[in-house]
Amino acid sequence: MNIVVCVKHIPDPNVPPEMDGDRLKRQGVQGVLDPGDEFGVEAALQLKEANGGEVTLVSMGPEAAREAVTRGLSMGADKGILISDDALAGADALVTARVLAAAIKRNEFDLVIAGVESTDGYTGTMPGTLAEFLGVPQVTFVKTVESVDGSTAKVDRQTATGYHVVECSLPAVLTVTAGVNEPRYASFKGIMAAKKKPLEQVSLGDLGLSGDDVAIKQKIAQITPAEERKAGEVFEDDGTGAAKIADFLKEAKVI
């Protein structure tokens, strides 16, 4: 079974984000493998352990994104592809999906796995667009992978009020939630092994794409600070905290 996992190198989510003009500042900011993607890597590794095959990581990003791919390799993925090109700076979801699809299509695949949404952009629309470019179905918000055989995946998909069991023919795109598994730590052995695993770096030209294919059309018109919600009274509990909250609730006519 050939499994591709989309991984993203993002600014460390524990550091407050900054803007660089109309884009998220990425230069000089400590980057990490998107924590949401670790669940995708883990899901792929478990499927490989059960079914055999190969796990390929694919990422789009600057040179620094090698770090994120390498982290996935040290968890146990077999190889990585990094699409890096200056023309891709600031790419939107449509461009990202088109580029990832071009890279993934070069080889046969059974499954493409991604996180539900990136931690820095959190729109969650890229996987659907990617699935359409690949001409395959998608099941998003997978919280349990029940079974996968050569031709079908059976998964539980979260809904607003519960979950649906979905049967999907392969190849397909799946996005997995953080509830789907417990990602393994990269062992020392894994980290050493990752250094020897193939990590192919490709440009747009290698994928047969031109500047027109990746032109970013959606533009930011302006950024303005939102009206701030003012912080009210914050105090250390000295035993009267509960009473003060109850007074507040009374004032708000809740009691």
Next chain:
Amino acid sequence: MSKIWVYAEVHEGKLDPAALELLTKARDLGDTEAVVLGAGAKEAATTLGEYGASVVHASEDTTYDDYIAQPHAHALNELISQHSPDLILFPNTYDARDIAGRLSAKTGSTLMGNATDVLSVDKAQTAIFGGTQLVDVDLEGSPKLVLVRPKSFEPSASGGSATVQDVTVDLPEDVKKAKRVERHEEQSSGPKLDAAAVVVSGGRGLQEPDNFKLLDELASLLGGAVGATRAVVDAGWVPYAMQIGQTGITVKPGVYIAVGISGATQHMVGMKGAKKIIAINKDEEAPIFSIADIGVVGDALKIVPQLIEEVKNRKG
């Protein structure tokens, strides 16, 4: 006059009210029509008309209920070539995200996600960094595609009525590949979370799943509903239907009580529209305190039982 479409969802035969919020906004921007696909579409069309859709493109075909995203994107793409709308507004739901994502690849329009306002036919707004910055985006493509966060607009009826046009798009076999075979509901008791006047919500600070019982008791005393953060839902403490935030439900109650919640962006975007926010957390640096009207730094497991008693006393 621009032609604005609203993509309306039906779940188990019932119209998702998010479409009514979008129609209310769309009326201000141009001629408004709706698309609704699946069982219950015709009945939904009546309501959609009352909220401003002059035409409703409807299909009762249950293929749309059984299969995920592909049939809808296929049909929308066909309808677009027949009717040439300028802008399509989608609710930011699980299904509509997938459908709009696929449609973006078909039409070559850049899809804008997470919009919190639609400023004109070619401009929409989103909030980033936990809602502290507003970003106006020039939309692109034909038609322009926007996913709008729930509760961005207050729905109000216009008293109109819609002409129903049957959607007669052939659905080829290759769009029927991801099929729902079972449906499971995990409904909680009490008022519906997204409609409750008071929401009591818990996070990691509650330390263990059993302590959610304290929130249940407090919420029922206040006539409210109980919510949770993604962290505790992912940890399996409470069902997903209770999740408040970017993924999950958006709430705008009169009072929101955040218990043991630090205030990650993912959570804050789902609750910062509350009229009053009360926060209880051990860590005085927790971001939730920056938006709280009243914040108590302390042990939630000590304060909540005291609060339950205080509320009981005041209720007499």
